[in-house]
Amino acid sequence: MLTYISNIIFIALLSTAVYFFTKNIKKIIRNINLGQDQDLTDNKVQRWGIMARVAMGQSKMITRPVAGIMHLFVYVGFILINIEVLEIIIDGILGTHRILSFMGGFYNFLIGFFEVLALLVLVGVIVFWARRNVVKLKRFTATEMKGWAVTDANNILYIEIVLMTAVLMMNGADHALQLANYPHYTQAGSFPISSVLFGWLQGMNPTTLMVIERACWWLHIIGIFLFLNYLPISKHLHILLAFPNVWYSNLAAKGKFKNNPDITREVNLMLNPSATIDPNAAPPKFGAKDVNDLSWIQLLNAYSCTECGRCTSNCPANQTGKLLSPRKIMMDTRDRMEEVGKNIDTKGVDFNDGKALVGNYITAEELWACTSCNACVESCPINIDPLSIIMDLRQYLVLEKSEAPQSLNSMFTNIENNGAPWQYSQADRLKWANE
Amino acid sequence: MNALNVKTVADYTAQGTKPDILFWVGCAGSFDDRAKKITKAIVKILNHVDIKYAVLGAEESCTGDPAKRAGNEFLFQMQAMSNIAILNGYEVKKIVTACPHCFNTLKNEYPELGGHYEVIHHTQLLQELIDSGKLKVEGGTFKGKKITFHDPCYLGRANGEYLAPRAVIEKLDVELVEMKRCKTNGLCCGAGGAQMFKEAEKGTKEVNIERTEDVLESKATIVAAGCPFCNTMLTDGLKHYNKQDEIQVMDIAEMIAQAADL
Ligand code: SF4
Ligand code: SF4
Numbered sequence: 006m007l008t009y010i011s012n013i014i015f016i017a018l019l020s021t022a023v024y025f026f027t028k029n030i031k032k033i034i035r036n037i038n039l040g041q042d043q044d045l046t047d048n049k050v051q052r053w054g055i056m057a058r059v060a061m062g063q064s065k066m067i068t069r070p071v072a073g074i075m076h077l078f079v080y081v082g083f084i085l086i087n088i089e090v091l092e093i094i095i096d097g098i099l100g101t102h103r104i105l106s107f108m109g110g111f112y113n114f115l116i117g118f119f120e121v122l123a124l125l126v127l128v129g130v131i132v133f134w135a136r137r138n139v140v141k142l143k144r145f146t147a148t149e150m151k152g153w154a155v156t157d158a159n160n161i162l163y164i165e166i167v168l169m170t171a172v173l174m175m176n177g178a179d180h181a182l183q184l185a186n187y188p189h190y191t192q193a194g195s196f197p198i199s200s201v202l203f204g205w206l207q208g209m210n211p212t213t214l215m216v217i218e219r220a221c222w223w224l225h226i227i228g229i230f231l232f233l234n235y236l237p238i239s240k241h242l243h244i245l246l247a248f249p250n251v252w253y254s255n256l257a258a259k260g261k262f263k264n265n266p267d268i269t270r271e272v273n274l275m276l277n278p279s280a281t282i283d284p285n286a287a288p289p290k291f292g293a294k295d296v297n298d299l300s301w302i303q304l305l306n307a308y309s310c311t312e313c314g315r316c317t318s319n320c321p322a323n324q325t326g327k328l329l330s331p332r333k334i335m336m337d338t339r340d341r342m343e344e345v346g347k348n349i350d351t352k353g354v355d356f357n358d359g360k361a362l363v364g365n366y367i368t369a370e371e372l373w374a375c376t377s378c379n380a381c382v383e384s385c386p387i388n389i390d391p392l393s394i395i396m397d398l399r400q401y402l403v404l405e406k407s408e409a410p411q412s413l414n415s416m417f418t419n420i421e422n423n424g425a426p427w428q429y430s431q432a433d434r435l436k437w438a439n440e
Numbered sequence: 441m442n443a444l445n446v447k448t449v450a451d452y453t454a455q456g457t458k459p460d461i462l463f464w465v466g467c468a469g470s471f472d473d474r475a476k477k478i479t480k481a482i483v484k485i486l487n488h489v490d491i492k493y494a495v496l497g498a499e500e501s502c503t504g505d506p507a508k509r510a511g512n513e514f515l516f517q518m519q520a521m522s523n524i525a526i527l528n529g530y531e532v533k534k535i536v537t538a539c540p541h542c543f544n545t546l547k548n549e550y551p552e553l554g555g556h557y558e559v560i561h562h563t564q565l566l567q568e569l570i571d572s573g574k575l576k577v578e579g580g581t582f583k584g585k586k587i588t589f590h591d592p593c594y595l596g597r598a599n600g601e602y603l604a605p606r607a608v609i610e611k612l613d614v615e616l617v618e619m620k621r622c623k624t625n626g627l628c629c630g631a632g633g634a635q636m637f638k639e640a641e642k643g644t645k646e647v648n649i650e651r652t653e654d655v656l657e658s659k660a661t662i663v664a665a666g667c668p669f670c671n672t673m674l675t676d677g678l679k680h681y682n683k684q685d686e687i688q689v690m691d692i693a694e695m696i697a698q699a700a701d702l
Contacts, residue, residue, distance in 0.1 A: 258600065262549065325640075327641045409511060435446070
């Protein structure tokens, strides 16, 4: 029995991790589905292409070369090293050691390659940490980057440092044991990095080495289980959601803003008095007040946001000191969605906390500063569209609350009365031809 | 008929014919003193190349773009529906406009509401005319000058057109220099999203001042614009720095009309 104890502990941990992860992901999916329907399943071929380029190929990351390359290290490292995690899981369940080593030379190559990747991940993560904490780049210290946003960003970096160090140290100890021809430690793998970084382990007492090797093995895999369950409360969720998020990108011209179909119906009724009103039609919705008025893709955008701040650093309003920050728009949307989700969990679906995205999270002042320039949309590495949310919230302010700035109300009146945003008569539209 | 020989679509209809292309003048182009000069430059070019074009004149009305961007979707759709009724009534097929906002709205937002037209920006038309040999231009007074182009958000990022304006400018034998923020990375002039019609929110600077600094840094003596609103914002920005005598803001159509001696 005792021989199986570690297998049993491992299986228990694995199932617990998967159980909680699934549970939290389901909640996130439910929250995203609080949003309105929007069909984005057209042009599948094009969508797979965009996903391959932008999400897998990271094509928009390289516009900022340092961050782009470092991120590539971490991204590739993360994905490929997970192949090794597969082996770790099988070893954990079966109680074997390096079960895939039968692949021989190829296995040795892989392990060596993973070590190089682990080192690159470490380099990337340390550079990232320094950019946030030493260099203090502006986009990481802006107003919305406080509290959890800062802690979260650093947590991710610390976790990755621990994980990578654990892998390398585990290999280092394993290598030392292999050199000592210790039983159970099959001669397998190549250790270009760990034999340098952890070469000092060689020649140590085998029992100590075994303790180190096992401790690092457990630390690494438990770390991964914890990390998995950290994702749902972190911006690191983007490692999963970036892919669907990019797949569902807006394929139309960025300048095309959606026409509210409810308003089209109303306008048609006004222009065509003989049209009949459908008594069963839902009351028309003008813009968005809260997260459930937004569409599901806008909510998926919010959960996918990496909080990188590229949008905000390119935003003309933000650059000139206005309150508006497109990143904050996304973070607020996510925070509000989480709040609404918690309310559903604890107080039932019908509970109304009297709060809303507009007002409690995002102020009118922020919304009115937007020039609709699309710089945020263009700069987002995963094709998030903060502008669409800003426009929906503006529509709510104007049509539901009649809270447009006074000068804009005058502009509306001018358009209504004389077909131009200024006070000129429509009859004079061709006057220039005689001047 | 008016002094500039501009016909309306109604004039064509009265004669039982139709124009090949509608010139959508837009509100700025119709009423704003600075933008009217751009309108006239375009008309001179269109007259010169002998295209069958027409304007809507008093039948034209705001596309509704500023209303939509300011959140008044209702007013936007009312404007769109009545414009579409007129455009469809005249069986308009192709539209050219010098305003990227009109361009974007007509091209992207009208189709769903029943208005299907081929819509082009005037810089695209100019490129077409020059490439097909219908319009011949030489550098003239522009030759060798340092010129930069300010990408209008609604032509560039919004519709992906970065090349046509540059191709036209380059026909003038000039030295085209780019600002540090250009093309996909171009900085807004500050007028879009209905900002033109309201005071800016509290901040540390006006957006057009920030953009004007890019212009100054480029050392260009002419900023080419492709939007009447950018034109205003940049002109104001240059005045702010007291550079209005050293650096000119010109629409590409004005540059072409001047180079072609029209
Ligand atoms: S569209 Fe609005 S929020 Fe986005 S960058 Fe431009 S001004 Fe900022
Ligand atoms: S919206 Fe995009 S660019 Fe902006 S912070 Fe989020 S991921 Fe970065």
